Amino acid sequence: MFDVAIVGGGLVGASLAVGLSGRQRVALIEAAPPPVGEARWDERCIAVNHASVCILESLGVWADLRAEAAPITSTHISEQGRFGVARFAAAEAGLDALGYNVPIRALGSALWQRMLALGTTTLLCPARLQSLVRSDDAVELALDDGRIVRARLVVAADGMNSPVRELLGIDAERRDYGQSAIVTAVQTTRTHAGCAYERFTPGGPIALLPKWPQGGDRICSLVWTTPREQLRERIDCSDDDFIAAAQAAFGERLGRFSGLGARQAWPLMRVMSERLTAPRVLFAGNAAQSLHPVAAQGFNLGLRDVATVAELLNDPAFVDSDPGADAVLAEYAQRRQRDRARVADFTDQLVRLFSNRIPGLRGLRHLGLLALDLAPGVREAVLWQNLGFGGRAPQAARTPA
Ligand SMILES: Cc1cc2nc3c(=O)[nH]c(=O)nc-3n(C[C@H](O)[C@H](O)[C@H](O)COP(=O)(O)OP(=O)(O)OC[C@H]3O[C@@H](n4cnc5c(N)ncnc54)[C@H](O)[C@@H]3O)c2cc1C
Numbered sequence: 001m002f003d004v005a006i007v008g009g010g011l012v013g014a015s016l017a018v019g020l021s022g023r024q025r026v027a028l029i030e031a032a033p034p035p036v037g038e039a040r041w042d043e044r045c046i047a048v049n050h051a052s053v054c055i056l057e058s059l060g061v062w063a064d065l066r067a068e069a070a071p072i073t074s075t076h077i078s079e080q081g082r083f084g085v086a087r088f089a090a091a092e093a094g095l096d097a098l099g100y101n102v103p104i105r106a107l108g109s110a111l112w113q114r115m116l117a118l119g120t121t122t123l124l125c126p127a128r129l130q131s132l133v134r135s136d137d138a139v140e141l142a143l144d145d146g147r148i149v150r151a152r153l154v155v156a157a158d159g160m161n162s163p164v165r166e167l168l169g170i171d172a173e174r175r176d177y178g179q180s181a182i183v184t185a186v187q188t189t190r191t192h193a194g195c196a197y198e199r200f201t202p203g204g205p206i207a208l209l210p211k212w213p214q215g216g217d218r219i220c221s222l223v224w225t226t227p228r229e230q231l232r233e234r235i236d237c238s239d240d241d242f243i244a245a246a247q248a249a250f251g252e253r254l255g256r257f258s259g260l261g262a263r264q265a266w267p268l269m270r271v272m273s274e275r276l277t278a279p280r281v282l283f284a285g286n287a288a289q290s291l292h293p294v295a296a297q298g299f300n301l302g303l304r305d306v307a308t309v310a311e312l313l314n315d316p317a318f319v320d321s322d323p324g325a326d327a328v329l330a331e332y333a334q335r336r337q338r339d340r341a342r343v344a345d346f347t348d349q350l351v352r353l354f355s356n357r358i359p360g361l362r363g364l365r366h367l368g369l370l371a372l373d374l375a376p377g378v379r380e381a382v383l384w385q386n387l388g389f390g391g392r393a394p395q396a397a398r399t400p401a
Pocket residue numbers: 007008009010011012013029030031032045046047048127128129130157158159160163181183223266284285286287293296297298299300301302
């Protein structure tokens with residue numbers, strides 16, 4: 001019998017396996033083989049905020065990642081055809097960096113390496129969860145290779161379309177934004193100097209984030225939110241045509257785009273599980289909430305789910321008790337509710353405000369950006385939210401990096 005069975009070994013499930021290491025008997029069930037891969041200059045990256053860096057430090061993986069992480073020292077948010085600009089700098093918060101842009105490959109690999117080095121997690125991989133049966137004191141999970149696993153608590157970290165959620169018949173609120181994110185990398189003729197740019201255009205927001213270290217300071221991750229009806233055209237067109245269109249949308253703040261990486265597309269949905277817990281089960285990461293990437297908050301939020309679970313199961317008040325007890329689950333739901341709602345609502349409002357083409361909204365957006373740039377109270381609130389300190393942050397998120 002395991003204390004905890006984690007279903008899903010993506011970034012969130014693997015982080016939790018490391019966070020629970022040594023104190024609980026933990027099994028990790030992952031359908032795909034362990035992540036491996038060579039570094040590529042155009043690989044997909046993820047922006048992690050300051051709170052996430054603190055958590056990754058507490059998990060013992062940040063030191064391995066640091067060499068591949070590009071510091072984001074400032075942000076610049078603008079709207080095409082308008083003067084309003086919002087800028088934030090790390091120095092305002094007394095920090096060296098607001099966050100870091102990290103290759104997903106490096107993050108996944110560092111977490112798996114750490115888990116393997118600690119040697120305390122029982123890995124069931126590759127193996128796919130097929131069914132689960134709950135009793136009063138445990139959950140029995142059946143895998144597609146015939147193995148049966150019993151655990152007192154199941155953590156569903158099995159992604160946006162969570163099979164655990166489906167098997168338990170728990171609903172999720174789904175919103176299809178009718179958009180996809182095209183993700184690639186560009187070389188620029190001017191240095192990014194650590195600045196992350198987000199520019200809102202009628203064709204969708206386009207974000208350029210610093211990338212490190214493959215091309216010095218002239219390579220950026222590019223994330224372009226694209227209405228689904230334009231997706232094929234932007235994916236199938238030549239590199240030259242894509243560069244010309246992206247350059248027209250973004251402008252010349254970073255000079256000319258001089259090279260382009262491989263393009264990948266991700267359909268954008270908001271999926272909010274109607275419940276964060278069920279008897280002997282809790283949801284974390286994308287299984288709990290999948291968000292539009294416009295505010296780069298999905299993994300950051302998932303990592304705070306992880307830190308909260310680890311904090312709770314290591315809390316002296318709960319450490320000797322049943323990890324799947326109702327009191328533990330209720331405490332988890334209560335601690336995560338506010339942060340989750342705040343980040344999900346902020347992200348959704350940003351998508352709606354900037355995708356809506358009602359004429360009056362343009363002025364409102366303009367005022368919004370000016371307020372962000374000028375009004376100290378608003379600036380601070382948004383800055384702290386984006387650093388990951390909104391709501392009741394778990395202790396690991398507050399330790400200085
Ligand atoms: C274009 C884009 C850009 C983004 N940028 C950012 C960003 O800058 N910052 C940020 O914080 N977030 C960002 N995100 C969000 C972030 O990528 C996700 O929130 C995060 O990767 C979710 O991780 P997860 O482990 O919860 O889910 P997943 O990565 O979906 O992992 C789920 C795992 O469960 C496994 N699984 C599924 N079913 C089963 C089963 N039956 N049995 C066993 N295993 C199973 C899968 O194989 C998978 O490994 C972005 C997302 C997109 C689409």
